Amino acid sequence: AYIGKNEHDEIGTLWGALGPRWPEFEHPSHLAYGVCRMLTPEEAATQPEGAFAYLAGAEQRAPGVVPAGMEVWTVAPGLYAAFDCTLPTIREAYNYAWQTWLPGSSAYVYRAAPDFEMYPATFDPAGGNQDMTIYIPIQPK
Numbered sequence: 001a002y003i004g005k006n007e008h009d010e011i012g013t014l015w016g017a018l019g020p021r022w023p024e025f026e027h028p029s030h031l032a033y034g035v036c037r038m039l040t041p042e043e044a045a046t047q048p049e050g051a052f053a054y055l056a057g058a059e060q061r062a063p064g065v066v067p068a069g070m071e072v073w074t075v076a077p078g079l080y081a082a083f084d085c086t087l088p089t090i091r092e093a094y095n096y097a098w099q100t101w102l103p104g105s106s107a108y109v110y111r112a113a114p115d116f117e118m119y120p121a122t123f124d125p126a127g128g129n130q131d132m133t134i135y136i137p138i139q140p141k
Contacts, residue, residue: 030121113137
């Protein structure tokens with residue numbers, strides 16, 4: 001997990017550290033997730049404005065069995081707007097989702113929940129297939 005503003009590609013470093021530990025997951029779907037949540041009041045008290053919490057990981061079949069040095073975040077089910085993108089266009093996709101689509105939606109508003117990225121089993125961070133999807137929590141107006 002990471003808390004900060006990702007000013008020096010700390011999230012990329014986080015994914016790089018996770019790669020060698022991938023076999024430790026018991027993940028039936030073989031999907032990878034990047035989950036982003038708001039800071040708790042305690043976390044926010046020690047972080048600069050604009051900081052967020054991010055977890056790089058995968059579905060864990062037995063949530064009670066956590067690999068050493070890792071943590072579990074649970075994302076409750078809910079309604080999400082999905083935006084397909086690629087790793088090189090992820091910033092543009094997030095900007096569009098948060099700054100254009102959501103404010104311009106006549107039917108939906110933000111729902112207080114984590115947003116997340118889903119990386120398919122065929123995703124290749126080094127190149128090739130870099131298709132992915134970001135999910136923004138929403139609810140009807």
